Amino acid sequence: MNTADRSLALIDYALRRRFSFFEMEPAFNSEGFQTYQQALNNDTFTTLIERIKELNKVIAADDSLGRGFCIGHSYFCGQKECTDAWMSEVVEYDLIPMLSEYWFDEPAKVKKWTHILRGVFRD
Template structure:
């Protein structure tokens, strides 16, 4: 909640989280999920405000007086806040400890070994694609073991998804390697040219006859 321009004046306006919490409070028998993508890109203390206290499980349902409106407000127990973030974004501030204590953390690995992706991969029956995925798995193992990188810098499966209707052509697969994967590796290993050259050879070698 805050003041926003309204013609030549300013008007106290309810924000999306406020309206969401009010809706959830009116339906206590239902579960409500509020999803925040790239949660570490903003100033969380400023964005959350009074929510920093109210989202704690011990304070759910506890009313506080809002700074701007002077009205009571609470976060009900049927609200679940899901924040998504990429730990490989080095230029972004990590979640501060005050906010970290209010969340459980779940790490999502690349899905190359998930059944859905394997079925998707098998539907192409494309040996070049299969060979590339094997190389990406090996690459992720090396990235994970690299002391300057780690698990959070692995290559995700999303680069290779969304091709059911368009099909899996060698041209498309090569474009993913040249314009997505290799530029990323050049940033990862800009001080280790030998390692970069080795993986350029490995990935491009998939397309050699």
């Protein structure tokens, strides 16, 4: 179940009545992800992950979103080589469009976070 996909809310409610469930949170601070991050040994990646953690705090505190809408670590997993091109593609084609959906009625927030995330590659 994914609380970010509101079109499936009725199905989610039916499943919640019938099954046990538990919340999963982004695991950026887990031992496994930190080991993976250290193995990549990439300062830009480290900076990007820090920005995503900051963004997740904003998303979690947003009354119209909340913790269930936080960006997960899976966007950043499974790479043997960490390149700016790959990270930039995640930002451009996964994260920014998602933020545009999240804050379709708050373009200033989208613009701010687009600038912050793209800025990781300019620093």
